[in-house]
Amino acid sequence: MELANIEKLIEKYENAETSLQEEQELKDYFQQTDVPGHLLEYQAMFNYFDESNAERFTKSIPLKTKKTYWKWLSVAAAIAIMFSIYTYNANTINDLEKKEAEFAYQETQKALQMVSKNLNKGSSVAIAGLREFEKTQNKIFITNK
Amino acid sequence: MNQAEFVNTVLPLKDKVFRLAKRLLISIDEAEDATQDLFLKLWKNKNKLSEYRSVEAFAMTMTKNYCLDQLKAKRSNNLSLVHSNYKDNNLSLERSIELKDCVSRVHQLMTDLPEKQKIIMQLRDIENFEFEEIGKILDLQPTAVRVALSRARKTIREQLIKQQNYGIS
Structure with a gap:
């Protein structure tokens, strides 16, 4: 120029x-x-x-990501809480079922025992009846001879 | 504004921020500390940054205010501001010694300018900002910026001539 x-x-x-x-x-x-x-x-x-x-800033600039840490922490906490609630519920359901099953088992056993008791009673009565019948039958046969 | 956006739009301003901080605080160490501090502040407020029309102007305003506060605090502590740890970066070898001498004298003369003129000269002659932008950063009318800049440029030149003449006689 x-x-x-x-x-x-x-x-x-x-x-x-x-x-x-x-x-x-x-x-x-x-x-x-x-x-x-x-x-x-x-x-x-x-x-x-x-x-x-031409001068440059040569030091590093630390960018703290504190905020995102908190975010992830809350996510982890939420997952932990949900998991613990789930396992707790699952456990209580299992316990309840177990108790119910045991109760049902005991009831069934009781019922079966009752049946067998009555059956035994019935059979002894029937046998006694049968003996009585035999006795009378013998009497008849003997007198007839 | 997420991290990637911050790294792409705000982080490249670090040199400008550093240079303005150094212009005002003079000491390199203090300018570096100031730059780190300022970027930490910008980082913390990164969600609000997109509200500003020019992040660059905002960053420069922040730098200016921060440094002036620093200076004010220091003055009230009665500490004098004598630093001479600026480096005289080597010019090309062919340049005359006289010119080199002159260039480093410009630095001293600029340091002696009033703060407002110093900032304006830094932003215009070194960082190449438009007058409107400088006005926004300093909260001044563009014409006021021009007047101050003209004064600064003339002062530097006159002082250079004066020193030159003293050197001869």
């Missing part, structure tokens, strides 16, 4: 009337080494700006 143009831009720059694009043009111009003596200050300024812009 010709010097006259640069000087015009410089004047605008001093009055803060340049656009970003024009300032970039100035920066580019002052990258070269042979700059007229009266513009040396500007070269120093623009070089300094360039230099400063």
Whole structure:
């Protein structure tokens, strides 16, 4: 770019009337080494700006994910609670069933025992009847002989 | 805003935040601490960030306020702000020694500027923000930004010439 143009831009720059694009043009111009003596200050300024812009933040930035930890913790807690409720319910159901089954078993046994008792009673009665019948039969046969 | 969005949109601002912090706090260590602190704050508020139109402008405003608070706290502690641990990054070898000398002097002159002018010059000449954006960050009219910037640029140049002349005589 010709010097006259640069000087015009410089004047605008001093009055803060340049656009970003024009300032970039100035920066580019002052990258070269042979700059007229009266513009040396500007070269120093623009070089300094360039230099400063190249500076980088080198440390690490720790991003704590505390929040998500809490979220996962609550999920885990919910699962644990649901699981414990489930196993508790399952256990109580098993106990109840066991008790019911035992009760039914005992009832059945009682009923069967009753039946067998009565059956025994009945059979002894029947045998006694049978003996009585035999007795009378013998009597009849003996008297008839 | 989730973690991926944060990493893509907010994290790249770390250099700009660091440079502005360093401009105001001068010490590299303090600027690094400030940057880490500021990003922790941004991270904590990441859900609110999408409400802002420009996250960049918001981050710069936060940086400015944070650093000015730091400075205020330090001044009330009667500690003087003398740091000289800035590095004079090497320019290309062909540049004259005189120019190198001049460039490092620009740093000192910029450090001596009033805070407002310092911030404006940092945002415009180094970070290439538009006047409207700078106005938003500093809560100023764009014309006021221009006036302050013009003053800063002229001051730096005049001081450079002055020092140059002293050097000769």
